[in-house]
Amino acid sequence: MRSFLRTHVAVWLLIPALVGVAAYYASFVDPQNYRGYWPAVASNSAIFLLFSCILASSSSAIEMSRLQRSGILDLPSTRTRLLVTLDRLWPSLVLAFLVQLLAFAMLSLGTWGVPGFTPIILWSSFVSVIAMHVALGAVLGRYLPMAAAVPLSLVASYSWLGFTWSVPFFPLRYLSGLEVVTCCRLDMQLDPLGPFVTVVFSLSLACILLALSVLRWRGRNAGGITTRVAFLALTTVAATSLCLFIARDLGAAPVMPRSQNEASCTETNPSVCLFPEQHGKRDPSQLIIKASDNLTRAGIEVPSTVRFSINASTSSTLNMAARPYMKPEEVLHSFTSAFLSPQLASYCGDADEHQSRLLVASVIQGWLLDRASVDIIEDPVSDPPTRVGIEQVEQLSPDGQALWVSTNLPRLTDCSISVLELPPS
Amino acid sequence: MTWWLTSHRYLVAVAVSLGCVALGALLGEARLLVPTASGGVPFGELPVFAVLPLLVPIVVGTALDGAERPPYVVSARRVYRYDVLFSATFVLIYAAASILVVMVWPELTATLPGLRNLVAFIGLQLVSGWWLPYRYQSSVPTIYVFAAATFGRADQGGVSAWAWPLESSATPTGFAFAVGLLAVGMMVSLHRGDRGRLRHW
Numbered sequence: 001m002r003s004f005l006r007t008h009v010a011v012w013l014l015i016p017a018l019v020g021v022a023a024y025y026a027s028f029v030d031p032q033n034y035r036g037y038w039p040a041v042a043s044n045s046a047i048f049l050l051f052s053c054i055l056a057s058s059s060s061a062i063e064m065s066r067l068q069r070s071g072i073l074d075l076p077s078t079r080t081r082l083l084v085t086l087d088r089l090w091p092s093l094v095l096a097f098l099v100q101l102l103a104f105a106m107l108s109l110g111t112w113g114v115p116g117f118t119p120i121i122l123w124s125s126f127v128s129v130i131a132m133h134v135a136l137g138a139v140l141g142r143y144l145p146m147a148a149a150v151p152l153s154l155v156a157s158y159s160w161l162g163f164t165w166s167v168p169f170f171p172l173r174y175l176s177g178l179e180v181v182t183c184c185r186l187d188m189q190l191d192p193l194g195p196f197v198t199v200v201f202s203l204s205l206a207c208i209l210l211a212l213s214v215l216r217w218r219g220r221n222a223g224g225i226t227t228r229v230a231f232l233a234l235t236t237v238a239a240t241s242l243c244l245f246i247a248r249d250l251g252a253a254p255v256m257p258r259s260q261n262e263a264s265c266t267e268t269n270p271s272v273c274l275f276p277e278q279h280g281k282r283d284p285s286q287l288i289i290k291a292s293d294n295l296t297r298a299g300i301e302v303p304s305t306v307r308f309s310i311n312a313s314t315s316s317t318l319n320m321a322a323r324p325y326m327k328p329e330e331v332l333h334s335f336t337s338a339f340l341s342p343q344l345a346s347y348c349g350d351a352d353e354h355q356s357r358l359l360v361a362s363v364i365q366g367w368l369l370d371r372a373s374v375d376i377i378e379d380p381v382s383d384p385p386t387r388v389g390i391e392q393v394e395q396l397s398p399d400g401q402a403l404w405v406s407t408n409l410p411r412l413t414d415c416s417i418s419v420l421e422l423p424p425s
Numbered sequence: 426m427t428w429w430l431t432s433h434r435y436l437v438a439v440a441v442s443l444g445c446v447a448l449g450a451l452l453g454e455a456r457l458l459v460p461t462a463s464g465g466v467p468f469g470e471l472p473v474f475a476v477l478p479l480l481v482p483i484v485v486g487t488a489l490d491g492a493e494r495p496p497y498v499v500s501a502r503r504v505y506r507y508d509v510l511f512s513a514t515f516v517l518i519y520a521a522a523s524i525l526v527v528m529v530w531p532e533l534t535a536t537l538p539g540l541r542n543l544v545a546f547i548g549l550q551l552v553s554g555w556w557l558p559y560r561y562q563s564s565v566p567t568i569y570v571f572a573a574a575t576f577g578r579a580d581q582g583g584v585s586a587w588a589w590p591l592e593s594s595a596t597p598t599g600f601a602f603a604v605g606l607l608a609v610g611m612m613v614s615l616h617r618g619d620r621g622r623l624r625h626w
Contacts, residue, residue, distance in 0.1 A: 020572075054571070146490070147560045155476060155479060
């Protein structure tokens, strides 16, 4: 054990990696984005691959470089070169994954007790990404002098993770494994195809790079070297094209709407369908029912079911956006925005007309928010132009206001008919 | 001298330096992005002019490490002082090439920040020579660049003062700092001089 701790580089590189993780957590992580939803906690921990992958590749570059200079690989041995190499490299993989686990544990603070689980495919993708970076470090350590291999392994790991993110060609992102950080709001779930592509690519590349790092170029048993190198090159091309092909339709982020079967609906009017994470602390259903009563009293018809979904609302279902922990203002904002379509108003070929449609849309949303917030929060609308527009609408009678709003709501996205203008002030 | 130059593989180092200047001028303001935790603004922008010049300290460090063999360590000549000059020479080569590029194509704005970074990187490398053998010296500027890219973000979208490798405007202050760092590094290494030999053996 003592010699293990003393001789493996990954052990002492663990300290700076953990310092980096802690510093990053303290400086940049916003718990609002993931707290209270296990798949989001796990996928957000992918950002810490930056640290675990650098640990993996630089420690394996040093290990491989030492192995290479020691000449052990060329001694006669009953074990294969691959096994001798793996015997040096496995701590890099295990300890880098430990960094990833600790980062996940940090992010999971505040989510304990919430039902749900983290997708297994996500963990497989983390392991395989780290394995690929271990193999990358091994190749650099094998073929370059150590003085160059260590800094270049840092550059290569960091640049691969960052580079794939900065190109506008989306399928490339799924090769590196960082793309899952954009997952997920409560009303979305991880598209397993995204991490699956990462697993396939990373594992293939890990095997190819590892094979390259133990390749014997001359001496006995070096026959067929051209065949072997050609085989490795072909496999790389095949794995890359296959993964780009699978990922071609995934878009910018591997998310899809969450299945509504997981939600359970209340027996109230309107019926509010909550995901398991939304029960208990800060259950928004009472607030939504109250806001809906307020709107009904103001003369607006509220659909009979309120769901949390990224789909557009229909006449029978209102689809709200959701996070696990929402403040009352956020619930009300999300509730009233759900009456409008996601793009607010259609563009019907004329920029000026579109501007007036957008203004009407924002006034409608402000008016709904204003009415829904009665006895819940004070002064919900802060935007001055919207405020002025609402005051113009309020010159109408209460029934007239409700009529103006409910007439305009469907017209906002209907280009065949123009919207009712704001009443003149 | 021929032996000394050959043992340092100076041709590789010269080629890499000139290649860095050329490639850096061509890539210009290109940047790598690293995402934030869950959406938001893409953060951790890493300009190419902060990464590319790292190749010069890496190749210089490799050359110095490769030359430091037993006959070198016991040499009667003051080879460790020559090594400091070896590093400094690449600053000169890089600076000459960069200034030439800027004079011919003034619109290639990323050349000067690249030069400032290179000067400061070699400075950092020389300073770290007080503690580290040649083998690990070039890791110091590398780690510094990535720490700056990850943690050096200021509130208003700019970069903190300590994250100077990411700064895209080449100010005289930045150059003064880089040259100062280089001077300190050279003094540290010259002072350590031949006494440093054998320490790492």
